Amino acid sequence: MTLTQAETAAVVAIWGKIAAQADALGTESLERLFSSFPQTKTYFPHFDLSHGSAQLHGHGSKVLGAIGEAVKNIDNITGALATLSELHAYILRVDPVNFKLLSHCILCSVAAHFPNDFTPDVHAAWDKFLSQISSVLTEKYR
C-alpha cells in the first residue's frame, strides 16, 4: 500500500496548517486517545495525563514531530523513522492495535480543526499515510 502521487499531494497540502498547530493537535490527539480508549493509558503509568500536563504536551509534540519527519521524507518513511521503529520494537513494544487507535484520534483532531480542508480525498490519503507510518513503526516487532 504505497501512496499515489495524488495522495502524497493531499497529505502535503494540509500539512502546513497542521504543522502550525502541531503541539496543540498532538496534545489533543493524545487526550482523545486516553479518553476514548482508556486501556492506552497503561503505556504511560509514569505520566501525568491530566489536561494541561506538561508531559502530555511534550509527548503530543513529539508524536506530531515524528509525523512531520514522515511528511518531509514521504518517499522514504522507512528510512526517516528507522530509529523510532527500533525504539517501538525493542523498548516500547506498544501493541500494534494501538497505532490504529492513535491514528483515528489524530484524524478526529484534524477533522475538528480543519473541517473545510479535510475533504474525503484528504481523509483517505491521511488514513493511508498514518497506516503506513504505523506499519513502519511495527515492522521490526518480529
Add this chain to the structure above:
Amino acid sequence: MVHWTPEEKHHITSLWAKVNVGECGGEALARLLIVYPWTQRFFSSFGNLSSPTAIVGNPKVRAHGKKVLTSFGEAVKNLDNIKATYAKLSELHCSKLHVDPENFRLLGDVLVIVLASHFGREFTPACQAAWQKLVGVVAHALAHEYH
C-alpha cells in the same frame, strides 16, 4: 445492559439533536466507501462509485447513508436497550446481507470523524469518548445475532 453515565447520555443526546441525519449519514457512508474502497463490495447495485466525486454525488449512497444513520437514531432513543433494538437488523446483516461485522466498526469510526468535522471544538475528547462507546455498542449489537 450497557451502563451510561449521565454525562455520556448528555453528550450523546445533545449532539444528536443537532445532527442533520441526511447530510451526516450520506457523508459517513461516502467516506467509508472512499477511505476503505473494499467496502464497495456490498454496493454493486449502486451505480457509479468510480471516484470520490462520483461517490459523494451518488444519490443511492446519500439515500442509503440517510437510512443507516436514521436507524442509528434508534440506538440514541433506546440507549438502555440497544441489543434488543438491533436484534432483527443483526440477523438481516448476517443471513441476508452477509456483512462482516468489522464493517460496523469501520463505519462507526468514520461517523465519529464526520461528527468531529461538523462540530469542531464542541466535539471534545469527552464527547468523542461517549460517541466511541455508542458506536462500539451499536457495532456489537449488530454482530450479536451472527451465527
